[in-house]
Each structure stands twice: as C-alpha cells, then as structure tokens.
Amino acid sequence: MLLYILIFAFISSDEVHPGDMGYGITAFRHNRIDTFQVEIIDVIPRAFPRDKHIVLARIWGRRVDTTGVATGMSGSPIFINGRLLGALAYAWEFAKEAICGITPIIESMESVGLQQGTDLKSMGLSPYNLPLVATGLVPEVIDSLANVFTYPIVTDVTGKVEGDSIFTGSPIGVLLVDGDARLGAVGTCTYYEDGKLWAFGHPFLGAGDIQLPITTARIHYVLPSLSVSHKIASLGNVIGVTHWDGIMGIYGVLDEPPDWLIMDVTIDDDTFHYKIVQWRHIISTFVPMLMYNSILMKQPSRDELTYHAELQISMPDDTIRVALMEVGTPLTFAKKVAGLIDMIEYNPYIIPHISRMKVDCRILHDILRASIDDVTGGLTPQGDTLELLVRLQIYNGDMEYKRIAIPIPQHIDISKLNIEIGNASIWQMRQLDSWTTLLHELENIPAGNALVTQLQYEMTPLPQRFVHLAPTANQRTSLILQQYELTPYHIEGRVSGKLTPHGVFIKGGQ
Known part of the structure; x- marks a missing residue:
C-alpha cells in the first residue's frame, strides 16, 4: 500500500482571527487533489462540550463556486498560515454562500475517548452529509436504508476499486457491509501520520469505541446540484479500522483487521456471502435487509411465496439452530428473521458476539x-x-x-x-x-x-x-x-x- 506521509504543523482555534486567509484541499475528480480558498469569519466558542470550538469560514474557488460544499468533502483539511487548522465538517442548510464549520484538529485529537453530545442545530449548523455508496443492493433495500440513515445513498455501478493510497486530503471510506453487497460512507482524511488517521470532523454513527473497517476510495466526479452536490465515489480496499467514532470525527489505525459477522445466505442453489460490522444496531438492521436482498436477487417476485429456512447462528461458546417457515412476501420473511436477531442482540443478559450466521432457505411458489x-x-x-x-x-x-x-x-x-x-x-x-x-x-x-x-x-x-x-x-x-x-x-x-x-x-x- 502506498502511503504519503506529510507532517504538518498545527494551528489552534485560539490562534486564528476573522479575516485570516488560507486554503483547503480535497479530491474533486479522479482522486486528483485540488485546492480551494478559505477566509476565517469567526470562532464559535464552546460549541462542543469541554470548551471545544468550531471555526466558521467562507470558501471559494473554481470548483467550489460551481458545486458549493459537496457531500464527501467532510474531513477536507483546512490550512491557515501554512498550518493545519482542522476539518471542513459543518454547513448551513439553504445558505446562499459556501459557509462551513471547521472542527479543529487539535481538539479532535483531544476528544478521542470523550463521548459527549451537543446540539449544533440550535445554531443552524448540521454535520455535512457523507454519501453512502452502495453496490450489490436491490432498489427496495436502498429505499429501506433511506428510512434508517439521514445520509444520501448513491448507487455505485463501478464496484470495488483497487486504488490504495492514503494521505492527508485523500478520500477514505468507512464500511458497514462488505462481500456480495457493499455499503459505506465516503469522506476525506483530515490528517494522516505514522499509521494513524483522523477524518470527517463529525460523527459517522456516533458509536464511540467501535471498530469500523476503513477503506481507500476513489472520487470519479462531483455532480453539481441546486440542492446538494454529491461526490460520485467508489469504495476501495480495506486498510484498517476505526478506534473512535465521536462528535469531532473518527480516529483510526491502519493495518488492523476488522472484526466481522460473516453471513452466508443460500437461496435454493445460490449462495450470497456478506460481512457485517460488529455493532448490534448495525447487525439488527442489516441481517434482515441482506436476507431480503438475497431473496430478491434470486427471484424478483414480490408476491406471496412459501419459505422454509434453517438458521445457524454461531457465537464463541454457543451455536443455535432455528427453523423458520413462513408464507408471505419477501419482506414478511425478512421481518421474521429480524425478530429473531433482535431477541439475541437486545437480550438482557449479555452483549452477544455473533461470529457467523448461515441461512439455508428454500422458496416454493405454491402457497402452503x-x-x-x-x-x-x-x-x-x-x-x-x-x-x-x-x-x-x-x-x-x-x-x-x-x-x-x-x-x-x-x-x-x-x-x-x-x-x-x-x-x-x-x-x-x-x-x-x-x-x-x-x-x-x-x-x-x-x-x-x-x-x-x-x-x-x-x-x-x-x-x-x-x-x-x-x-x-x-x-x-x-x-x-x-x-x-x-x-x-x-x-x-x-x-x-x-x-x-x-x-x-x-x-x-x-
């Protein structure tokens, strides 16, 4: 893996003043890093807990003037007087100018391990959306995801890309699902040094201490829009994991393998292979959705059918087998699976760790x-x-x-x-x-x-x-x-x- 190691001096939010000029970097097309201009407007003190600040800035430039602040720019490094200030992370909705909120990098590093909330919406600020890039998912599943995530979901027709370079200002991805379907967010690396990186400048899931697979990413193009412009992106190779997903961004380490739930779904004679991140809220969401996805990939009928299935759920010290039989639509059967998974994941006794799940499902077109x-x-x-x-x-x-x-x-x-x-x-x-x-x-x-x-x-x-x-x-x-x-x-x-x-x-x- 090719790594570009550039060491930057930092500048704190206390050292910047209205009118200070600088620049930001991000990938707009083909992973080529472009710059845009930055002017400091002011500092909002104590916008975050523990006296953490947000810096307001105006940005402009050849591409930004066309697209405004695009989804996927979260984490883009901002430099003032040649020193790294932090990550472009927040924006005002319906703003006529490209105004952004910058999360200071020094305070981001200090916030790792401190999981506290704040309400930036009271100031009109909201974290700028990370585009969720989806491959291998049918339209019905993507529509369902739109009810779960506030982030825009972009279908990637190019699939996994092999680009594997990472550096300050490069695009990065964070995966939720891998395998025959992929789903992950794309943003920008704010700072990389010695196998460690900081990105986004705001939470992804806000889960705190969590291991989410980090990938490289490739930006193909920025699609301008009158509402919200989007970076059209593809997710690349897994290169590490997050150690923190907090209010001031994500922190991760390279060359550590992710901990997956391995899910194999056999529909008649076809098997679909998936990997899901180990977090109960994601597991309870994606196990039934991927079951639904597998059924619709195998047969496109949304009508009532008969389902016979055996689920084998493996944990470090336990393995259980559950038989299911259902007559209904594919969504009806997926909800039956959801009920079972919720009973395991949200039990009152232990925090389970499902390492593997096998589903063997037969579909009959007769209504039994x-x-x-x-x-x-x-x-x-x-x-x-x-x-x-x-x-x-x-x-x-x-x-x-x-x-x-x-x-x-x-x-x-x-x-x-x-x-x-x-x-x-x-x-x-x-x-x-x-x-x-x-x-x-x-x-x-x-x-x-x-x-x-x-x-x-x-x-x-x-x-x-x-x-x-x-x-x-x-x-x-x-x-x-x-x-x-x-x-x-x-x-x-x-x-x-x-x-x-x-x-x-x-x-x-x-």
Whole structure:
C-alpha cells in the first residue's frame, strides 16, 4: 500500500482571527487533489462540550463556486498560515454562500475517548452529509436504508476499486457491509501520520469505541446540484479500522483487521456471502435487509411465496439452530428473521458476539397455507388422553384433517381445563432467567407450520389482601402443558374450548 506521509504543523482555534486567509484541499475528480480558498469569519466558542470550538469560514474557488460544499468533502483539511487548522465538517442548510464549520484538529485529537453530545442545530449548523455508496443492493433495500440513515445513498455501478493510497486530503471510506453487497460512507482524511488517521470532523454513527473497517476510495466526479452536490465515489480496499467514532470525527489505525459477522445466505442453489460490522444496531438492521436482498436477487417476485429456512447462528461458546417457515412476501420473511436477531442482540443478559450466521432457505411458489376451520373430539374412555380432530381449510379450497393426542395430568378437574389450538404465535416461552435459557427457548420455538395445542388450568383467585404477595395472583389461567405437531402448511387461526362433564370438547366453552 502506498502511503504519503506529510507532517504538518498545527494551528489552534485560539490562534486564528476573522479575516485570516488560507486554503483547503480535497479530491474533486479522479482522486486528483485540488485546492480551494478559505477566509476565517469567526470562532464559535464552546460549541462542543469541554470548551471545544468550531471555526466558521467562507470558501471559494473554481470548483467550489460551481458545486458549493459537496457531500464527501467532510474531513477536507483546512490550512491557515501554512498550518493545519482542522476539518471542513459543518454547513448551513439553504445558505446562499459556501459557509462551513471547521472542527479543529487539535481538539479532535483531544476528544478521542470523550463521548459527549451537543446540539449544533440550535445554531443552524448540521454535520455535512457523507454519501453512502452502495453496490450489490436491490432498489427496495436502498429505499429501506433511506428510512434508517439521514445520509444520501448513491448507487455505485463501478464496484470495488483497487486504488490504495492514503494521505492527508485523500478520500477514505468507512464500511458497514462488505462481500456480495457493499455499503459505506465516503469522506476525506483530515490528517494522516505514522499509521494513524483522523477524518470527517463529525460523527459517522456516533458509536464511540467501535471498530469500523476503513477503506481507500476513489472520487470519479462531483455532480453539481441546486440542492446538494454529491461526490460520485467508489469504495476501495480495506486498510484498517476505526478506534473512535465521536462528535469531532473518527480516529483510526491502519493495518488492523476488522472484526466481522460473516453471513452466508443460500437461496435454493445460490449462495450470497456478506460481512457485517460488529455493532448490534448495525447487525439488527442489516441481517434482515441482506436476507431480503438475497431473496430478491434470486427471484424478483414480490408476491406471496412459501419459505422454509434453517438458521445457524454461531457465537464463541454457543451455536443455535432455528427453523423458520413462513408464507408471505419477501419482506414478511425478512421481518421474521429480524425478530429473531433482535431477541439475541437486545437480550438482557449479555452483549452477544455473533461470529457467523448461515441461512439455508428454500422458496416454493405454491402457497402452503391452511387455517383452522373446526376442532372436535374429547377424552378417551380411560380419561388420560385428549384426542382431537382438527379440520384444516387449505388455501386451494380442500379440507384436510390432523389428529392430535394430548396427555391429561392425573387427578385434575377437567371442568377447569381451557384448551387452545392455534398456530406458532400462541407458543409460550418458559420463564427466562439466563442467557442459556434464552438460547434453549429460541431453538425450541415452533416454526410457522406448527399446530400448537395448549392446556391451561383455571386458577382460584387469591383474596384481594394477598394479591401483592404473588406476582401471578391476577392471572386467570396457568399453562400446564403445550405441544405441537408439524404440518405441510403455514397455520393460521385458533380455536378455544372446554370439556363437558362427559369429556367432550366444546368450542368456546359453551
């Protein structure tokens, strides 16, 4: 990797004054570094916590006069009197002049490790947008990302570039996703020295101590716009990782490998390979989105289909396997995956570290859906088993029957039994008290093609004066048994009932 090492003297925000002149550097086209002129307007004191300042400046030049401040210029180094002042980082919306806010480099370096917020919008300032460069993502996923990120998303048709030089003023990228799809932000390196770099001048995710992969980048062109001009860019090779993403910019180190979640998604006979950064908010966002992306890459139909999937989720000390079956649109299935990942990532016991995730998914174009139409049956003559016959209304109009046998606990008052037959949504997890219990329950959650039967026992209410002594005192029933049978169909609906004194099942308990 080619590195340009230039050591610059710094100038602090206390040393600059209104009217001071200087210049900035950034890449406008083909990574060629161009300069633009800078005039200091004033210093806003204590704009950041801990007495950190912002320097206001006016910029102009041959290209800037055409484009104004473009997305991707965040981090562009600003020099006053031949010394590095800091990063172009902020701008006013709808400004008629190219006015910017500069984050001082000395204060950026001092702020590493200090995660505190501020509200620059009260002054009309906002961090200037970093363009998110996307490759390998279908339009529906890009539209969904627009609801997650405030940054503009630019589709890159050129793909990964091989340029790998980095220096003060060069474009750089920060990745969120790599592999068969890539997504990352493009900005400018404010300062590079001895394997360390500072960039952007404002937060990317604002996650503090986080390892985000740093890449080289190539600027192809700056697209002028009456609203916001954009740098058209491509992301390059991974060259290091961030160690800090804070309010005054990012700080990173080169030649350190990133820590990825490796995600392999097999749709029928095609496998898509992805890598996702290790941060729970990004994982919970991108695992379902990349699942959605893989399905639409394999087959473009947005109609309802049938999905059978097995997920293998590996962590340093645990591996779980979860079966899913769903009938719906690709987005419906992706949301099912999202619910599972959220239960893992946002559990109350530990901060998990998912190192690898494999998804094996089969897609059927037949709609395998059935609804519970009727339930009949009752106790066997011995009284120890409840035999039910469930009539299923199949999506194509046919009827099918499923026999269920449920053991009845001895010495139980059958008049107090409530019986419920339904789909997987009625399944109840047992009381969770640990990470191990959660993983066990996740592995045993029935898939969407399960026909679930539950026996609930009516509880005798406690006197009102004792209610505060028992957390479950207000519960009317207690689950004493649940089981499920797998069917070829995604089950919908539910039926509840009771037993007559003679042991006959009556819907609704009449």
